[in-house]
Amino acid sequence: xxxxxxxxxxxxxxxxxxxxxLDAAVNWVxxxxxxxxxMGLACCAIEMMAAASSRFDMARFGAEVMRFSPRQSDVMxxxxxxxxxxxxxxKRVWDQMAEPKWCIAMGACASSGGMYRSYAVLQGIDQLIPxxxxxxGCPPRPEALLEALMKLQNKITTEPAIMDQKMELLDxxxxxxx
Amino acid sequence: xxxxxxxxxxxxxxxxxxxxxxxxETTLTxxxxxxxxxxxxxxxxxxxxxLIDLSGVDNYGEEPRFEVVYELSILESNTxxxxxxxxxxxxxxxxxxxxxxxTANWHEREAFDMYGIRFxxxxxxxxxxxxxxxxYYPLRKDFPLAGKESNVPExxxxxxxxxxxxxxxxxxxxxxxDDREPRAKPVG
Numbered sequence: 001x002x003x004x005x006x007x008x009x010x011x012x013x014x015x016x017x018x019x020x021x022l023d024a025a026v027n028w029v030x031x032x033x034x035x036x037x038x039m040g041l042a043c044c045a046i047e048m049m050a051a052a053s054s055r056f057d058m059a060r061f062g063a064e065v066m067r068f069s070p071r072q073s074d075v076m077x078x079x080x081x082x083x084x085x086x087x088x089x090x091k092r093v094w095d096q097m098a099e100p101k102w103c104i105a106m107g108a109c110a111s112s113g114g115m116y117r118s119y120a121v122l123q124g125i126d127q128l129i130p131x132x133x134x135x136x137g138c139p140p141r142p143e144a145l146l147e148a149l150m151k152l153q154n155k156i157t158t159e160p161a162i163m164d165q166k167m168e169l170l171d172x173x174x175x176x177x178x
Numbered sequence: 179x180x181x182x183x184x185x186x187x188x189x190x191x192x193x194x195x196x197x198x199x200x201x202x203e204t205t206l207t208x209x210x211x212x213x214x215x216x217x218x219x220x221x222x223x224x225x226x227x228x229l230i231d232l233s234g235v236d237n238y239g240e241e242p243r244f245e246v247v248y249e250l251s252i253l254e255s256n257t258x259x260x261x262x263x264x265x266x267x268x269x270x271x272x273x274x275x276x277x278x279x280x281t282a283n284w285h286e287r288e289a290f291d292m293y294g295i296r297f298x299x300x301x302x303x304x305x306x307x308x309x310x311x312x313x314y315y316p317l318r319k320d321f322p323l324a325g326k327e328s329n330v331p332e333x334x335x336x337x338x339x340x341x342x343x344x345x346x347x348x349x350x351x352x353x354x355x356d357d358r359e360p361r362a363k364p365v366g
Contacts, residue, residue, distance in 0.1 A: 088333065119316050119326070
């Protein structure tokens with residue numbers, strides 16, 4: 001019986017290499033370290049705080065690092081009633097967040113104005129900024145926020161992390177390609 | 179000092195006050211030109227050390243259209259007195275009482291914000307709830323529940339909200355809530 005000699009086996013590096021698509025690798029990194037920008041505007045913010053605390057523990061999904069600086073955050077959780085007076089502030093904070101960025105509209109008010117059919121309340125934050133995940137509830141349970149985070153993680157895995165977002169960079173590299 | 183005593187003293191000093199009683203609460207209607215003097219007398223001579231609330235009222239369709247209501251209290255004796263002051267839409271200016279009770283500062287700003295009643299002598303008569311530049315006074319009876327469109331660039335914008343003619347759309351009048359807010363209005 002001939003001895004089996006695995007071709008090109010190097011015990012020093014084999015096992016430390018994972019072959020994957022760049023998109024998948026980048027998305028994997030992104031989805032497991034979603035730093036939220038807590039845009040707590042009303043009672044939903046209390047549930048958001050509960051979701052971050054030990055009982056529900058958002059840290060399990062890598063989203064425990066609440067950043068109060070838009071420049072350090074990835075996902076804005078709009079938790080609460082967005083009045084018109086506040087809406088432009090929310091938009092301004094959103095504009096300061098670095099790409100890639102996502103938005104979760106938490107609760108009825110942030111999603112649609114909720115029970116506030118009022119002259120002073122923006123009828124859904126999606127009129128101003130793009131929303132990735134909507135959460136129903138008034139306010140939603142912390143589990144619902146965790147579910148939204150997981151939904152967002154799933155969404156991130158399907159995004160083209162490089163091709164779309166780095167198209168300019170790829171185009172500039174074309175001249176070096178054979 | 180009881181409310182009856184206080185009212186008697188005020189009526190003695192300012193003859194032209196209209197007094198109404200309802201469920202043990204006394205209301206004095208004060209002419210516009212005397213309101214600051216009456217308020218000052220209440221504060222300094224009668225000892226009303228606490229202005230509980232100051233609010234505006236829109237009696238749409240009546241003349242004079244607006245009213246400013248002052249809820250006064252003496253904390254020590256738990257005396258309550260309400261002053262009302264009617265103001266027409268043409269003048270729409272009431273002397274401030276924020277020099278007597280500093281708490282009136284924000285209350286008057288709110289009344290200005292919601293009804294457009296200007297308070298002369300106020301140290302900072304700007305909007306308090308809506309933003310500077312908003313063109314309407316939303317608590318007026320002729321302001322629709324759905325709101326109106328407005329746009330102040332870089333500050334805020336508003337759009338009318340979708341009510342779909344729903345059951346809670348109010349009719350602009352100062353009638354009772356049965357006429358104004360017919361809860362069971364047929365939809366569609």
